[in-house]
Each structure stands twice: as C-alpha cells, then as structure tokens.
Amino acid sequence: MWEHRCKVAVSGVGFSRVTRSAEVPLAAHALEAVKGAVADSGLAMSDIDGLATYPELPATGHAVVDGVTIVSVNCMMAMLKLPNLSWHVQVETVNIGGAVQQAVNALLAGVCRYAVVWRAMHNPKGTYQNLPGTYAHGASQFTAPYGFGGPGQGMAVAYTRWLERHGQRREKMATLAVTQRRHSHKNPHAYFCGQPLTREDYLNSRMVAYPFCLYDCDIPVQGAVAIVLTAADRGRDLRPRPAYIAGYGQRLAFEVAGRIGSLSSYMEGGKSSSRLTWERSGFAPKDVDVAQIYDGFSASVIYGLESYGFCKEGEALDFIQDGRIELDGELPLNTFGGSLSTGRIHGLWHIIEGALQASGRAGERQVKDVHVSFVGASAPIVQGTTFIFVDEPY
Amino acid sequence: MTRPIPVPNEWTRPFWDAARRGVLQLQRCQACKHFQHPPYATCVRCMATDLAFEPVSGKGAIYAYTIMYHSGDKRFAAAIPYASIIVELDDAPGALLAANLLEAPYTEAKVGRRVEVVFQPLNDEFTLPQFRLARDGR
Ligand SMILES: [Zn+2]
Numbered sequence: 001m002w003e004h005r006c007k008v009a010v011s012g013v014g015f016s017r018v019t020r021s022a023e024v025p026l027a028a029h030a031l032e033a034v035k036g037a038v039a040d041s042g043l044a045m046s047d048i049d050g051l052a053t054y055p056e057l058p059a060t061g062h063a064v065v066d067g068v069t070i071v072s073v074n075c076m077m078a079m080l081k082l083p084n085l086s087w088h089v090q091v092e093t094v095n096i097g098g099a100v101q102q103a104v105n106a107l108l109a110g111v112c113r114y115a116v117v118w119r120a121m122h123n124p125k126g127t128y129q130n131l132p133g134t135y136a137h138g139a140s141q142f143t144a145p146y147g148f149g150g151p152g153q154g155m156a157v158a159y160t161r162w163l164e165r166h167g168q169r170r171e172k173m174a175t176l177a178v179t180q181r182r183h184s185h186k187n188p189h190a191y192f193c194g195q196p197l198t199r200e201d202y203l204n205s206r207m208v209a210y211p212f213c214l215y216d217c218d219i220p221v222q223g224a225v226a227i228v229l230t231a232a233d234r235g236r237d238l239r240p241r242p243a244y245i246a247g248y249g250q251r252l253a254f255e256v257a258g259r260i261g262s263l264s265s266y267m268e269g270g271k272s273s274s275r276l277t278w279e280r281s282g283f284a285p286k287d288v289d290v291a292q293i294y295d296g297f298s299a300s301v302i303y304g305l306e307s308y309g310f311c312k313e314g315e316a317l318d319f320i321q322d323g324r325i326e327l328d329g330e331l332p333l334n335t336f337g338g339s340l341s342t343g344r345i346h347g348l349w350h351i352i353e354g355a356l357q358a359s360g361r362a363g364e365r366q367v368k369d370v371h372v373s374f375v376g377a378s379a380p381i382v383q384g385t386t387f388i389f390v391d392e393p394y
Numbered sequence: 395m396t397r398p399i400p401v402p403n404e405w406t407r408p409f410w411d412a413a414r415r416g417v418l419q420l421q422r423c424q425a426c427k428h429f430q431h432p433p434y435a436t437c438v439r440c441m442a443t444d445l446a447f448e449p450v451s452g453k454g455a456i457y458a459y460t461i462m463y464h465s466g467d468k469r470f471a472a473a474i475p476y477a478s479i480i481v482e483l484d485d486a487p488g489a490l491l492a493a494n495l496l497e498a499p500y501t502e503a504k505v506g507r508r509v510e511v512v513f514q515p516l517n518d519e520f521t522l523p524q525f526r527l528a529r530d531g532r
Binding site for chain 1: 396397398399400401402403406430431432434438457458459460461462463464467469470473475476478479480490491492493494504505506516522
C-alpha cells in the first residue's frame with residue numbers, strides 16, 4: 001500500500017452556473033466555482049497558495065482565447081491576485097485528473113497548504129467538432145478525409161466492435177441514460193436537473209454516430225467546477241467533513257496519434273490506471289460502495305466498468321441492469337447524474353461527487369454507509385485517471 | 395463531396411505517393427518486420443529507427459465502424475448516412491486504417507466483414523485508399 005494514502009483530502013467543492021451557451025466569459029464561471037469551493041472549505045481566498053488546472057478546449061477548429069474559451073493558470077492568477085501563492089501547475093496530459101494528482105503531490109511535498117483545482121468548459125458557437133478546413137495536417141491526414149472528426153467517432157467505432165464481438169445490443173444502454181438522469185434530479189447543479197428522460201425517449205432518439213444516439217453523448221455546455229485540496233491534518237480543522245484520497249493512478253500507455261478505433265487501447269488504459277489505484281489503496285473492486293465513471297460518451301462507462309475490474313469484458317451492459325446502479329443498488333453509479341446529465345464539464349465533477357459521497361455530503365442522493373468511493377475521471381484511452389476516496393484514514 | 399485534403403509530412407509521404415500509383419504501402423520496421431499505421435518516427439514495437447514502406451495485399455476485415463448521421467460538417471452532409479470503417483489488414487495485424495465502405499449500402503458494414511482496397515482519386519495529387527466488400531467474399 002501507498003505510504004501517502006489518506007494524507008491529502010478534498011475539503012471543499014464549488015460550482016458555477018451551467019448554461020447551454022456562453023452568456024458571460026468563461027473566466028466568470030471559473031471564478032464563481034473557485035470562490036464557491038474556497039467558501040465551502042471555510043477558508044479565505046488569501047489562504048489559497050496552490051493552483052492547478054487542465055485548460056484544454058476539447059472542441060476542434062475553434063480559437064483558443066484565455067478567459068473566454070479556456071481558463072489557464074495565468075488567467076486565474078490575474079483574477080485572484082493571491083498574496084500567499086506558492087505553487088501552480090497546468091497539465092497537458094491525462095485531463096483534469098492529472099491536475100488533481102499534481103496538486104496532491106505538491107501538498108505531500110509541503111510546497112503549498114491549500115490548493116485549488118478547477119475545470120472550466122466552453123461551448124463554442126456553431127459545430128462543436130469541426131473537421132479541418134480544406135487541408136488535413138498531422139495525424140488527421142489519415143482520418144479527416146474519411147469524415148472522422150471528433151473523439152465521439154473514435155469511441156463509436158470501438159463501441160461497435162465491443163457490441164458485435166460480445167453479441168450485445170445497444171438498446172441496453174438506455175438503462176444507464178435513464179438511471180443517471182433520475183440521479184440528476186437530486187443534483188440542483190446539473191444542466192438536466194428536473195428534465196425527465198424515459199427509456200422510450202432514449203430508444204426513439206435520433207442517431208448521431210451509430211451506435212451513439214443523442215442520449216449517449218453529453219451536451220456541450222458552458223460552466224466550471226472546482227475543489228480545494230489540503231493536507232489531511234489541516235482538513236480535519238476545516239468546516240466540512242473531508243474526503244481522504246486513499247490512492248490514485250493514471251494510464252501508462254499511449255497509442256500513436258491518429259490510430260483510432262482500437263478497443264484494446266481503451267481497456268489497456270483503464271487497466272493500467274486502476275491497477276495503481278487498487279495497489280496504492282489496498283482495495284479491490286468488491287470493496288467499492290459507490291462509483292463515478294466518466295461518461296462523456298456512454299460507452300466510456302462500459303470500458304471503465306470492465307477495465308477497472310468491476311465486471312468481466314463483454315458484460316458491462318448486463319452489469320448495469322436490474323437496479324444494480326441505483327442509489328440503493330449493489331454499485332450506485334454516477335450518482336450526480338454523470339456528464340450525460342450535468343453537461344460536458346469533464347471529470348472533475350466525477351471527482352467532486354466521489355469526494356462528496358465519501359464524506360457523506362451528497363445530500364438527497366447520498367448513498368448509505370459509504371466508506372470506499374471510486375472515481376474513473378476520464379475516458380480510459382488517453383486521459384484515464386482513477387481515484388479512491390474514503391471517509392476515514394486507515 | 396469535398397473531402398479535407400491530406401498534407402503529407404516526411405514520415406507519411408511514401409504512403410500517399412504509393413496510393414496515387416494505386417498501391418497500398420505501409421510503414422514497416424526493417425529490424426523486427428512489424429507493420430505500423432499511422433506512420434511514426436520509430437518502430438513502436440522495438441524502438442528501431444530503420445523504417446521503410448512496403449506493399450501489402452489490401453485484403454483485410456472490418457475491425458470496427460460507425461455510421462455517421464451527424465451533418466456538423468456540411469461537406470459530408472450529402473453523404474449522410476455513411477459508413478466510416480476501421481480496417482485491419484491480413485498482412486499487418488494491429489495497423490488500423492480508417493476508410494469509408496464504398497460500393498455498398500452503409501447497412502453492409504459489420505465487424506469482421508471481408509474487405510479489399512480500392513483507390514479513390516481526390517484530386518490530381520492525392521488518391522485515397524478506400525475499401526469495398528471483398529468480391530470473392532474472402
Ligand atoms: Zn521494430
């Protein structure tokens with residue numbers, strides 16, 4: 001087991017307003033979320049001395065404008081003018097989970113005491129994923145001429161392979177979409193909170209990229225979420241109950257850029273990341289009381305459930321049936337509604353929910369007796385990070 | 395349909411030059427004989443840097459596919475729905491090629507179906523390797 005398990009805790013979380021399109025610059029959303037997380041911790045802004053983010057705009061073919069379409073560390077520093085700032089980082093790989101892990105490392109190294117991590121997501125006007133214009137450069141020269149645009153198609157092709165190799169049916173995915181939407185009605189921050197979704201809605205919805213219909217894809221939104229991380233001994237003195245980080249991992253393999261559709265690459269990413277998390281924490285899938293698994297596209301949950309070891313390969317669509325992922329089920333899953341219900345804010349919201357469930361702060365959607373809370377914070381293929389939060393150090 | 399035009403670089407130019415001549419060539423490690431696609435600076439199996447392009451038969455199977463219904467890019471709107479497929483070649487296991495399924499309705503795209511390469515000129519300079527269902531079914 002990891003000697004540093006449970007030495008860092010999540011001590012506060014914050015949310016901005018989530019809107020369909022950009023009504024105010026993205027920096028305003030990020031600031032709202034960060035202020036919320038600091039206030040939730042019972043801290044003053046002047047206590048914050050560490051900053052971390054993953055600022056990438058996942059929409060392709062749009063201008064990157066700091067403060068408008070992304071919110072970088074520099075942008076946040078300019079807004080907050082922190083008098084005691086002593087550490088910051090902006091990561092390029094493994095998405096926002098990588099920024100959280102860097103903040104954990106900085107706290108363990110003692111170079112900061114209260115680190116804020118945020119994820120701000122912009123929804124550009126027009127088509128979210130643009131194919132390149134007239135010319136396809138770099139890795140896209142082998143994909144764009146054939147009509148492959150964004151990551152959705154890359155995941156869709158792997159999903160057909162999974163479905164047909166395992167003799168499965170996409171209609172079973174309705175259970176995930178409907179259950180998560182029901183969870184989100186107990187999450188007032190979620191974009192789709194209060195908007196019902198039925199099995200019939202799912203089955204009758206329009207196809208986007210077969211096997212993905214509309215409700216297999218998270219809706220692009222404008223919004224931000226944030227957390228405060230602190231050393232566990234400090235966390236005990238703060239206002240809310242802390243959620244302790246028992247272990248983490250990140251994917252340890254990478255495909256050559258432009259190689260798409262490989263189902264095994266999703267599985268290898270998830271296996272390598274979760275192996276580290278299980279080893280460091282000392283837990284196994286059977287010990288998990290509640291799980292958040294990234295669901296920007298629904299199939300990501302399948303690859304997660306299987307590669308993290310919650311069920312065997314080919315069985316995930318059966319695993320999610322029969323009430324197993326309900327709040328009182330055997331493995332309550334994406335209890336905040338997932339990205340499919342909150343809108344596309346990426347995996348920091350999964351991390352937030354994992355922490356809230358571990359610390360008993362999930363309100364109406366709180367799962368009973370949570371001790372071990374698992375998070376797979378991004379699609380396992382290229383960005384996979386995994387975490388375990390616990391209610392008490394051990 | 396006006397497709398995006400590939401822009402070759404030093405690693406990829408031989409692939410496109412061969413396609414224009416109606417030949418499917420993939421990058422092969424001269425040390426361990428591993429085929430890889432897309433082309434890369436080094437052999438991703440053995441780290442050798444002695445890489446060359448060699449012809450392959452162009453026979454393979456559909457590894458995976460998606461049917462595109464989304465017309466976000468107006469250039470492809472007229473073709474919707476169309477099958478974007480990933481092909482694994484018999485000669486080059488693990489080297490996955492993106493393509494479209496030509497000369498067949500999109501409903502014919504299924505994992506494991508046998509396919510063979512055909513060449514679709516894009517303009518005077520570029521020809522796309524594409525795939526159709528194998529004529530002899532093998
Ligand atoms: Zn080699």
